[in-house]
Amino acid sequence: MKLLVMSVAVILAALNPPAPQARAAEQFAPAASNVPGAPTPGIHPDRSITFTLKAPEAPSVQVAGGDGLGKGPFLMTKDAEGLWSVTTPPAVPGFHYYWFILHGVSVNDPSSETFFGYGKETSGIEVPEPDATFYAINNVPHGEVRATWYLSKTTGEWRRALVYTPPDYDKHPKTRYPVLILQHGSGENETGWTRQGRAQFILDNLIAAGKARPMIVVMDRGYATTAGTPAAQVGPAAWQQNLQLAFSTFEDVVIHDLIPTIDSSYRTIPDREHRAMAGLSMGGMQTLFITLHHLDLFAYIGSLSGPMIPGAVAQRGAGSPQRDQFDTRTAYEGAFSDPSAFNTRVKLLWLGIGTAEPENFRASIGGATAALRAAGVRVVYFESNGTAHEWQTWRRGLNDFAPRLFR
């Protein structure tokens, strides 16, 4: 019996949060992204952050992360019990990936939830923004986030999509809804928009306030390889070919597999006037690549921090690349060549960026916006103040974009 009692004690140990560290007295609060009970990472009132890692044998430990954390690496120091710690400078509000560097190896923080980024599970920290409730889980009706599996004819594999259904979707079995396809960035996956992005809570809050129309949001994994296709090569010389290869297979998935699956599985309004697509970074590039080639299927288009593909690059198999400018007459196979017709057909072309993003991203998106407007194309241009190529930019972007849909 004693053995059993001990086993039960072990089982119960996980019910209890770890004992607070001594430095909890310094008045930081555990990040909302910590695993339950973990006192660090802890966020101070000025948004500086204390990170800790127990590693008595390590010769050195550093912490590094996304732009909004100040990137680092920040050197940590070890106390007598072998607990390494550092308090980093005040962070930008929002979600930031981070990692420890232990003898040259980037490792996760066992105290943090992980989030798929950089092509792997990565620690992340949620830094509160004062008075920002638009992505909080508020006391309003909530939709569901549904994992659904479908067989892709394009890739020959079972794929998983995540589908947000608005509050009371099941309570109104005759009601049909418009659809937004919403894509993650490079190195992320279909979980990004609901875990890092909190898209479901942004939609819940917008819908509860009457600011957005109830809609279905579909999030898929933005990678696809046709069976038998060799992996694309990487490098500036090959990038046009890569775009074609990587994006056009995903295009086939979206057009031939995903949209028919969603339209047959959910109560959608299956026409172009009730179908939007948006994405962030790579997902924004994919959105423009796919929607501008299928304006018969989409009337609403959003690209969050997605560099514009200039000139001939998006011209499938045609001509010589014009890489030095965004030419509204030729870009995206001439989709913008008749601005008046484009404005009539496309209800919304929305381009967004954070003011702290890299200059080349800002130049690409800002320059394309200016060129499109000069040519007479109607563009909504959104800037997120003070945020970088990170999720706070995209949360704010979705919060601006979604209310403009299906009006």
Added chain:
Amino acid sequence: MKLLVMSVAVILAALNPPAPQARAAEQFAPAASNVPGAPTPGIHPDRSITFTLKAPEAPSVQVAGGDGLGKGPFLMTKDAEGLWSVTTPPAVPGFHYYWFILHGVSVNDPSSETFFGYGKETSGIEVPEPDATFYAINNVPHGEVRATWYLSKTTGEWRRALVYTPPDYDKHPKTRYPVLILQHGSGENETGWTRQGRAQFILDNLIAAGKARPMIVVMDRGYATTAGTPAAQVGPAAWQQNLQLAFSTFEDVVIHDLIPTIDSSYRTIPDREHRAMAGLSMGGMQTLFITLHHLDLFAYIGSLSGPMIPGAVAQRGAGSPQRDQFDTRTAYEGAFSDPSAFNTRVKLLWLGIGTAEPENFRASIGGATAALRAAGVRVVYFESNGTAHEWQTWRRGLNDFAPRLFR
């Protein structure tokens, strides 16, 4: 423009799988639990496993993991490029947690998906079982796994539950379904049964074969603390108190928050004849603790590898503990004291265990089964051959348990 081209190249880099390691020639296949494109961990035909970690500066690296991996730690060796590797002995089929040990710190494998276990995100490896298709994603109709949020009056917090709805749930808006509440083990959370356990595919396959009745499966986070309650203390002396504290708050969540939420949000058949509860390990202990106290709400009960709580331990606030035996007259507040009445009222009492589990777990569950049967209580007892206190035991258990429900 060159800067943008380079940025796009960086974005595209994540589209491409890493180059295969030299040892790919040794003919192992990447585990299904790897992140996309990662060649290791790799599984050999004899189920030995090659693990690798790039860590040129590290003085030593080890890998360790669950019972079915042989636990370890296994010493790794470094090649000229700084790649550490080891091939471990043939593993037991199924899902096993694992981790690298780097300078005394347990860290995740960047090549692996992570799974919530041991109270944190942990690497895991899926080792195929020959000819076992019951948890595979087969070409059959698939249900959904829905994340749903609800406000718990008991804890004062928003909680997330995962809800499996059977195939075509939305296509038959008049049909109502029975409900199974299915709980994870200690250190895990509400994601365990669908990620590690593949419960949704087990149900899909059973339903497609006509072996199980279509049902809703609800998976919640098995931890709950009433606002203001101090964290439970751990240790054999305090374990009875801990059980009461930890389990009874979760009991309140299940009875007063979760069941009403599910019955109002989904098309359930909201009576005891159509409500089951089961769980693994700690979740099995919670299942018995809760269901036997609420036989007005549950007619089907399953405990997978859940030690029985002997004698007076489950007697709320009464008498002196009897820790040395499972007394069918007094256990669980006398729920078994009238075997005939119990057999009439409870349609299924199912207890399962793996033959490779620790002796004390087997003694507890096997002993209780023998005692209950001797007293005349009807018990279905299930053994998973050759598997330990790991997920393959619980997948097999669910595959045996679910077909017996709601008949």
